[in-house]
Amino acid sequence: MTTDTPRWIKSSYSDNGGNCVEVAANLAAHGTVPVRDSKDPQGPALAFDTAAWSAFVAGVKAGNFDA
Structure with missing residues (x-):
């Protein structure tokens, strides 16, 4: 069940000095x-299309954005 109210989840990697x-x-x-x-929860949020977000997450997992 989903609602129209966002249920915010912080990354498990969020204990990295506040950049999360x-x-x-x-x-x-x-x-x-x-x-x-996460440092500005009352501030703006970006909204990504689910396909674009899935592609981004897949790229992160594949290491495409590693420095």
């Missing part, structure tokens, strides 16, 4: 994945 994001994956069923800065 939160994702509201519960809205993916509506075709969007909101992402926000």
Whole structure:
């Protein structure tokens, strides 16, 4: 069951000095994945199409963005 209210989840890697994001994956069923800065929860959120977000996560897991 999904609702229209985002349920924010912080990354398990968020204990890295404060540079982290939160994702509201519960809205993916509506075709969007909101992402926000965990240091500014009242600030703006970016909304990504679910296909674009899935491609980004797959790229991260594959190491495509490693420095």
